[in-house]
Amino acid sequence: MSQSLVIDFVSDVVCPWCAIGLASLERALEALGDDVDVSIRFHPFELTPGMGSEGEYVGPYLSKKYGLSAAQVADNQAQITARGAEVGFVFDFRDDSKKYNTFKAHRLLHWAGLQAGDAQLALKKALLLAYFSHNQNPDDIELLCDLAQQVGLDAEAARSVLESNQYAEDVLDAEQYWQQQGISSVPAMIFNSSYLVSGGQPEAALTRVIQEVLRRSEAVD
Numbered sequence: 001m002s003q004s005l006v007i008d009f010v011s012d013v014v015c016p017w018c019a020i021g022l023a024s025l026e027r028a029l030e031a032l033g034d035d036v037d038v039s040i041r042f043h044p045f046e047l048t049p050g051m052g053s054e055g056e057y058v059g060p061y062l063s064k065k066y067g068l069s070a071a072q073v074a075d076n077q078a079q080i081t082a083r084g085a086e087v088g089f090v091f092d093f094r095d096d097s098k099k100y101n102t103f104k105a106h107r108l109l110h111w112a113g114l115q116a117g118d119a120q121l122a123l124k125k126a127l128l129l130a131y132f133s134h135n136q137n138p139d140d141i142e143l144l145c146d147l148a149q150q151v152g153l154d155a156e157a158a159r160s161v162l163e164s165n166q167y168a169e170d171v172l173d174a175e176q177y178w179q180q181q182g183i184s185s186v187p188a189m190i191f192n193s194s195y196l197v198s199g200g201q202p203e204a205a206l207t208r209v210i211q212e213v214l215r216r217s218e219a220v221d
Helices: 016-035 058-066 070-086 103-113 119-133 141-150 155-162 168-180 203-220
Strands: 003-011 036-044 188-191 195-198
Touching: 003 016, 003 203, 016 036, 016 070, 016 119, 016 203, 036 103, 036 119, 036 168, 058 070, 103 119, 103 141, 103 155, 103 168, 119 141, 141 155, 188 203, 195 203
Parallel strands: 003 036
Antiparallel strands: 003 188, 188 195
């Protein structure tokens, strides 16, 4: 009999460590096989809530926000690219890469989470790939509708969500809730509502955490 594992994954789609963390998590879960019945629920966290529709170039944005030199930004991006390669995720940082507003993407992810199956997970992965591997704009409605369709969702229903203000309050409420739980950086993964892991942890570390969570759950049962 498989054990139940619920993972609340708080993240943003323009967060490189969130992409690494999710890829590592999926690898860890694959290694566990069918012994675990897993449900991943994605929750919003905005790194750039005040960003305008045109976005800002990543290099200058990070330099201004964190006081980094251009060389330090490039070094950080090289490290992230290498970590991504270790878990099979491709980063393509360019001089013209931008940070974008992600509120529409979070509204669409909320809607996807209300649909059947693994639609939300598929859309989340598609958004991370579009932004980091293809330098596409997650604030663009046309792109969001295309991605929804690519993962098997209704593109017209997605457009209806995006062209309205639907689920805006739900996203804002969720952001506030997780902040009140002490989440101030992402990714943050909460296993079975009891065990928090922060950052883009390697597969081995996540495997150990999952095994410990499952062991504790089995002991309680």
